Structures are given as structure tokens and as C-alpha cells.
Amino acid sequence: MDTMPAPPEGFRVPALHGPVEVRLHPKADRVQESLLQWASLHGLFRNSRQRERFAHSGFARFAGYTYPRVAALETVAWWHGHNWLVDDFLDDPRTDDAQAERLVADLLAQLPVDLRDRHKPKDPLAAAAADLWRRTAPARSSAWRSRYRAHYRDWLALSLRARPHRQGRRAPLSVPSYIRRRRLHSGAEMTFDLLEVGHDRELPETVAGSDLYRMVRFAANDAISWTNDLYSLPKDLAAGDSDHLTAVVRQARGGTWSDAARKAARMVHEATADFLTACDDLRAMRGLYEVTDAQWAFVDDSLEDLALWISGSLHWHEHTPRYRLSSEAGSFGLHLTDHDEELLDDAGHGGRHS
Template identity: 25%
Template sequence: MRHITVPALHCPFEAKISPFVHEIDRHTASWLQEFNLLQTDEAYDRFRRYKFAWMTARTYPDADLAFLCTANDLNTWLFVLDDLLDHVTPDTAGYREKGYLQQVITDFVRVLRYDQSVDRSVNPVLAALSDFWNNMRPLSSVSWQCQFTLSLKATFEAAVWEAENAKLRRHPSVFQYMQMRPFFSGANLGTDMLEVAAGTYLPVFVLQNEQFQKLVDLARRAVCWANDLFSLSKELAHGDEHNLVVVIGHEQQITLEEAIAQTAAIHNQEIAMFNQLRTQLPSFGLPIDSAIQRHVDALGTMVRGFMDWSIYDTARYHFDYTAS
């Protein structure tokens, strides 16, 4: 595996972690076994070393235990699917076929839209999604559930785009990649879950405000660019070229080290944009403005939480980090 050194990343947000982290970890370890989502004991051990509970506890540190267990189930489920799609073998090549993925999207949306229950003996992946949804619905509003369903659909539609690129050996432009990455990474789902975790329940006219949406997008993008740096050696080892470093390097015909530096610079520039834009939001009146401030603070904590998990907790990625 190629040795990667990640430059210092600007992330001036509060670092926090939930006191429930060990309870979350035990819960999801049992949940994975209950739905038989991994195939070998070695795979279960590997997922425990990835410490997804620490990621969830850092990104939603003030949420209650019921939400955190449910959110960590979702995060872990998404990583299980990510590994299936990224680590393709001759036996699993069909997972990247467009027709297969489109049927997957239909099945996932049906579970969420119709609150469908699925027996784990029939389809463990769908059954696990159904269990997540059964636990999530009492914690959330109907309008949030509608939005989350659309977000899940967007995530897997973007996964179809990624899979088609890989199959055809088609290189996306930097612009295309930066538009699509927050969706096939599931970062859109992370910010959707934040609304429930933070308990802010902002009005639709705030959620649809252009400046507020830009803040949310910048937070998603910051997570993605940091992840592209932290996961680079892993993805190079698997021949996965859907990484901003690789895309920049291919488009500009520059060295890997130069592309790493550019990716870090983009991350830092967009964090600066986030901090500037948060001071320029319009006022909607004191009660709503207070909720917006809590939500924006939570976005910053989420960005910092993912970074700290990647640097200090998980064994999923291998890199050296140059602290500022």
C-alpha cells in the first residue's frame, strides 16, 4: 500500500465525543451479527477495528443513545455496501452493473416509502435497512422522512454514475466529480441525520434558503475532501480512481504529491468559505436564528468529528498526518 502523507487541514471547530460511544459500539456489533451482514469472522473483527461508533459519537456528540445507535447502524450499513461496491471480485462484479444497482435503488426506496418490513432470511441487507427505518421513524418527522428517502435515492443514483465510470474506465472532470462526490459518499445522508441529532427542526423556508443550503453543501464537501485524502492509499490499492486527488492529477497531469497539496488547499479554502458565509446568513427572527446557529455549530462539529475519527480512531485508513 502506497505511503501517503496528508498535509495539515484547517478545521477550527469544537471537538466533542458522546459519552455513549462504548454502548453504541456494542449495539452495532450485535446488530451486524443479527442481520448477518458480513461473511466471515475476520470481516467482523475488521469492522470492529474500524470503530464506526467513534465516528458517530464524534459527529453527533450531543444526541441521545437511541438516535446514536440507530445512526451508527446506518453508517455501518453504508460502509458494508461501500466495501461491496469498491472491492469488486469476479464473483461480485454484478454488484456494479447498472441494472442491478437500479433494482437496489427501487428496493431501498420501497422499504422507506412504504415502511416495508423485510425478513432477514430473505434479504439481510434490505432487512437491516428496514430495521433502521423502523427505529428512525419514531425519532423524526414525516417531512424529514420524505426528504431522507429522496436523499437515499440520490446517494445510490450517484453510485450508479460512479459504477458506470469505473466499468467504462471513464474519467470524470474535476467539476463533475466535485458535484457528485457528496452524494455517492453519503455525505448528504450525514447532514440529513444531523437535523434529528441536533433537534433543530428548521422551517422549510430556512432549509431551502440558498445561503443556508450552501453552508450545508460546504460542510458535506469538507468531509469528502478530507476523506479523499485519508482514504487515498486504500483506494489506490484497490484501483479506485474516484478520489479528488486522482481526478485532479489525471486532469492536470501533475504528480500525486502536487494533487494531494491541491486537494488539501481546496479543503482549507472551503472551510474558510463556510466560516465566512455563516456570518452572512439572513435573519429570520430570534428563535429561528438561534436554532440556525445551533445547526451551523453542529455542522462544524460534524466536520471536525469525521476528521478526528479518521486521524485518531479508525484502522480503516493508513496515512501520516502533518498536524498544523
């Protein structure tokens, strides 16, 4: 696998700004231990080092920053921790395509819309997904379960489609194709659905299924996903990964990595501004939605939650060691993931899943 050229030494992520002030859920640090216990109980860590790196990445704090107002933070934090581990497994170069496809099928089988359907999981990650679904789905409507499963399916499907690009086996996509795929591959849509789990309330389907509301979420999705692309750039380049916005922009428009990153940062700013405009567009159409005042109040609250999500995700990316070694916020340095280090230590060793 060829590695892509690295950005110049001392390169920094351009300044980015969220739409609202960052907030942290007061229970975020307490949820950290329960997340580690839950993942350990389901056998999701290969060894103590992977567990320590998972803990050090601060995924419970990620949930605390992106869901600062929900009541059920623990549940959404467990979902996020699980999804990070699935994402890492699908990105692992030791995971061949057949293994990845088997895991995806096993995971999807654990999220039936009809809760009478049961499928025995074959993989620890699938067993953990089944546990999460048992904790989440019974309290939710069939419409919500269908929506969440569809978003989860699309995330997994595009994760498979992205593997050749993420593993340096294929050149960058065009900018329009990348943007379309990234909205699905980001997993942001299913994580936005978890806001309803966290609040134990559901959006009216007339709003959730409307184009106006979907455009709000697409803009938030873009801002969040492209921010992740900027902060993960050094790790992506070291792995030969072309499936990130900066590489796509550089391929399309030329110039240096600094030029491409500045263009990508402008796109993040534009997506954030478009999110705010889309929120105003939706609010202006309130009279056309046949919902009660109480239902609309929750819709309006959901827009604030999405704004907090954008700002919280940015803040977490600025401080997590997952993508960099430098303690100086914003400066690039290579951070090896669990799988990167295990590749060095366990050359020739098979992956955890069969």
C-alpha cells in the same frame, strides 16, 4: 482492471485543520457493542473476520466524533454502520451491475414517505434498512422523511454512477463534474439530516429548503468528502479507483501525486473557510426568515453541529486503520478491506447478495 501508479513511499497526507475543536460523545464506546449486535442480528457480516474488521474500523467512534452533542447517538451510529456496509458492497468488484441495481431498488423501497406503504425486503441489507426506518421515520415529519429519502436516493444513484470509475473501468471525471457528483455520492446530505434525528428536533423547512442553508451544507460536504478522498488514496490507487479528488486534480493539472494531494488539501482548506463564510451569510439573513427565536436557535445550533462534523470526521480519518496500516498518523500504507482480503482468499467465490 488496471491499477493506478502508487504515491511515493513515505508520502503523507498534507496537514488539514477543522474549524472547531474536536469533541467525542461520552457514550461512543458503549454504542460500539450495540452497533455490532444490531449488525450481527441482521446478518450483515459474512464471517467473524469481517465482523472484527468492522469493529476495528471504529464506526461507533466515527459517530461519536461527528455527532458529539446528540441524545440519540445509537440510532445515528446504526445508520452510519449500515451505510458503510452498503457502500462496501456497492464498491466490491464481485458485485456485478445487476446485483448493485437490485440492492439499490430494494433499499429505496424500505424508506417510504407514506408509512402505510410496506415492501418486503429481499436482502439482509434492505431488511436492516427497513428496521432503521421503522425506528426513525414515525417520529419525523413528512417533510423530513421526503428530504431524507431524496438524499438517500441521490447517494445510491451516484454510487451506481461511480462504479465504473471506482473499479478502474473509466478515466477520471473533470474537476467540475467530479465536485458536483461527489456532493451526492458522499452521502453527507443524508448524514446531516440525521442530526435532526439525534436531537429529536427538526429544522424549519423555510430554512432547510433555502439556498443559503444548502450552500452552508455544500461547503461542509466538500470539506468532509475531499478529506476522505485524501485519506483513502492508497486503497483507491491499489484498486485502480479514479473516483477521488487527487486523481481528478492530477488528471486535470498534471504533476506528481504529491503535487495533486497538496492542491486537493488547499481545496479542503478553502471549502472549510467557505463553510465559515456561508455560516456568517446565513446568520446575517436571520431577519428575512419567518421563524421564531426558538427555531432560529436550533438553526444556529445546527451550524455548530456541522462544524463539529467537519472536525470530527477529519480526526477519525487521521486515526482509523480503515485506509492504512501504518500506525503513524498521516503516513500512507495499503490497508486491505474485508472485500480485498476475501478476494484473495475466496477467488471465484460469489458475493453475499444475489
